[in-house]
Amino acid sequence: MRGDIVIAGVGHTAHGKLPDRSTTSMNVEACRKALADAGVEKGMVDGLFVKYPTSQHRSMYGQIVAEALGIQPRIGGVWDQGGATNISMISFAAMAIEQGQCEVALVTIADNPRTGTRQAYERAWGEDDVYGWFGTPAGYAMIARRHMEEFGTTHEQLGAIAVAARRHGANNPDAQLRKPLTLEEYAVSRPVVEPLRRDDCCLISDGGAAVVVMSAERARSLKVDAAVPILGFGQGQTSWEVAQRPSLTETAAAVSGRTAFEMAGLAPKDIQVAQLYDCFTITPLMTLEDYGFCAKGEGGRFVEDGAIEIGGALPVNTSGGLLSETGMPGMQLVIEGVRQIRGTSTNQVPGATTSLVSNQGGIMHTHSTLILGA
Structure with missing residues (x-):
C-alpha cells in the first residue's frame, strides 16, 4: 500500500474558546474546508470516520455528523482510542479504500471541552482514585x-x-x-x-479538524493539486x-x-x-x-x-x-x-x-x- 493512498485535503476550525459551537457544527466546518482544499464535491464522499467527542458522547454520533453533512456514506461510524483515534481512523480509511469498501473518505474530529465540559479530563481513570489520582x-x-x-x-x-x-x-x-x-x-x-x-x-481547546483520504489514482484522475502520499x-x-x-x-x-x-x-x-x-x-x-x-x-x-x-x-x-x-x-x-x-x-x-x-x-x-x- 506504500504511496497508494493519499491525504488529498485538510481543514480545521479556529482553535481555542469557541462558545455556542456544537461539536457537530465544528465537524461540518472542518469537513467543508477539507473538501474545498482537495477540490472534491461532498457527493463523492462514501466513507465517514468520526472521532467521538469526549465532552459530549452521543449514540450514533457518526450518523448525526453524516446527516449534518448531507451525505449517506457506504461505510462509517465513530471510533475511540482517545488521542490515537485520528491516525487509526486514517489507517482504517486507507485499508477500506484499498479493499474497495469506499473511494473517498472524510476523517474528522471535533470537541468543545474548553467551553463545554472537561469532565473527561478531570475524573479518575479506571480505579485510579484508589491511589488518590484524579x-x-x-x-x-x-x-x-x-x-x-x-x-x-x-x-x-x-x-x-x-x-x-x-x-x-x-x-x-x-x-x-x-x-x-x-x-x-x-x-x-x-x-x-x-x-x-x-x-x-497541554492546552484545553475547542475545535475541529478533518482530512480527505483517497487513492493516489483517484487523486490523479481528479487532478488534486497537493495530495500527500x-x-x-x-x-x-x-x-x-x-x-x-x-x-x-x-x-x-x-x-x-x-x-x-x-x-x-x-x-x-x-x-x-x-x-x-x-x-x-x-x-x-x-x-x-x-x-x-x-x-x-x-x-x-x-x-x-x-x-x-x-x-x-x-x-x-x-x-x-x-x-x-x-x-x-x-x-x-x-x-x-x-x-x-x-x-x-x-x-x-x-x-x-x-x-x-x-x-x-x-x-x-x-x-x-x-x-x-x-
Missing part, C-alpha cells in the same frame, strides 16, 4: 517521575520540549497560545502534579491502567512505530520532521525513544540545546503541538505533517520530504503512527 495529569506525573528516577531525566529536559513547542507556536497565526517561553519562565511555572508544571501540560502507518495498545503495567517507561509507540517504519521502508534516520503527540512533555520524550530516534533513557539528552527546534537535528511539532497550537487531540498534528510535505508550513523545514506523526490516547494506553512522504 484527572489526566496524575497518571502522566507518575510516568514522568518514574522516567526521572530510572534514567535521570531532568525538569530542564522536559522544559526544552515546552520551549520548542511554544517557540514554534508563537510563529503560527492559527495557534491558540502565541507566547514564547524561556527555560527560566518554565522553571517558575506553578506545579500541577509533581513533577509536572503548568507548562508541561501515506507511506506507512501502525498501531499499538498498552491497554492496561498505569498502576497495572509492568513498566512505566515503555509504551506502545515501539510497536506502532516499528509497524509504520516497516511499511514505509524507512528508518528513523530518514525522517526530516516529526509531529509528536505532546499532551504532556514526557510523552514526546518517551515517543522519541520508543520510535528509535535515540536509545531508551536518552530522550532527555536528545531534546536539549535546540535539537528539536527549527534548524535542529529533528524539528518537532513545528506548528506548536498540543502545548501551543491547540490541545485538540491529534488531528492538527496530521495537518501540520501534510503542510510540511506540501511546503506550506509557517515554520517550514526546507526540503522536507518525509514527515512522521504520532497520536497517543488515554494515559499512554493507545498509540498510532503515520509516515507521510513527497
Whole structure:
C-alpha cells in the first residue's frame, strides 16, 4: 500500500474558546474546508470516520455528523482510542479504500471541552482514585517521575520540549497560545502534579479538524493539486491502567512505530520532521525513544540545546503541538505533517520530504503512527 493512498485535503476550525459551537457544527466546518482544499464535491464522499467527542458522547454520533453533512456514506461510524483515534481512523480509511469498501473518505474530529465540559479530563481513570489520582495529569506525573528516577531525566529536559513547542507556536497565526517561553519562565511555572508544571501540560481547546483520504489514482484522475502520499502507518495498545503495567517507561509507540517504519521502508534516520503527540512533555520524550530516534533513557539528552527546534537535528511539532497550537487531540498534528510535505508550513523545514506523526490516547494506553512522504 506504500504511496497508494493519499491525504488529498485538510481543514480545521479556529482553535481555542469557541462558545455556542456544537461539536457537530465544528465537524461540518472542518469537513467543508477539507473538501474545498482537495477540490472534491461532498457527493463523492462514501466513507465517514468520526472521532467521538469526549465532552459530549452521543449514540450514533457518526450518523448525526453524516446527516449534518448531507451525505449517506457506504461505510462509517465513530471510533475511540482517545488521542490515537485520528491516525487509526486514517489507517482504517486507507485499508477500506484499498479493499474497495469506499473511494473517498472524510476523517474528522471535533470537541468543545474548553467551553463545554472537561469532565473527561478531570475524573479518575479506571480505579485510579484508589491511589488518590484524579484527572489526566496524575497518571502522566507518575510516568514522568518514574522516567526521572530510572534514567535521570531532568525538569530542564522536559522544559526544552515546552520551549520548542511554544517557540514554534508563537510563529503560527492559527495557534491558540502565541507566547514564547524561556527555560527560566518554565522553571517558575506553578506545579500541577509533581513533577509536572503548568507548562508541561497541554492546552484545553475547542475545535475541529478533518482530512480527505483517497487513492493516489483517484487523486490523479481528479487532478488534486497537493495530495500527500501515506507511506506507512501502525498501531499499538498498552491497554492496561498505569498502576497495572509492568513498566512505566515503555509504551506502545515501539510497536506502532516499528509497524509504520516497516511499511514505509524507512528508518528513523530518514525522517526530516516529526509531529509528536505532546499532551504532556514526557510523552514526546518517551515517543522519541520508543520510535528509535535515540536509545531508551536518552530522550532527555536528545531534546536539549535546540535539537528539536527549527534548524535542529529533528524539528518537532513545528506548528506548536498540543502545548501551543491547540490541545485538540491529534488531528492538527496530521495537518501540520501534510503542510510540511506540501511546503506550506509557517515554520517550514526546507526540503522536507518525509514527515512522521504520532497520536497517543488515554494515559499512554493507545498509540498510532503515520509516515507521510513527497
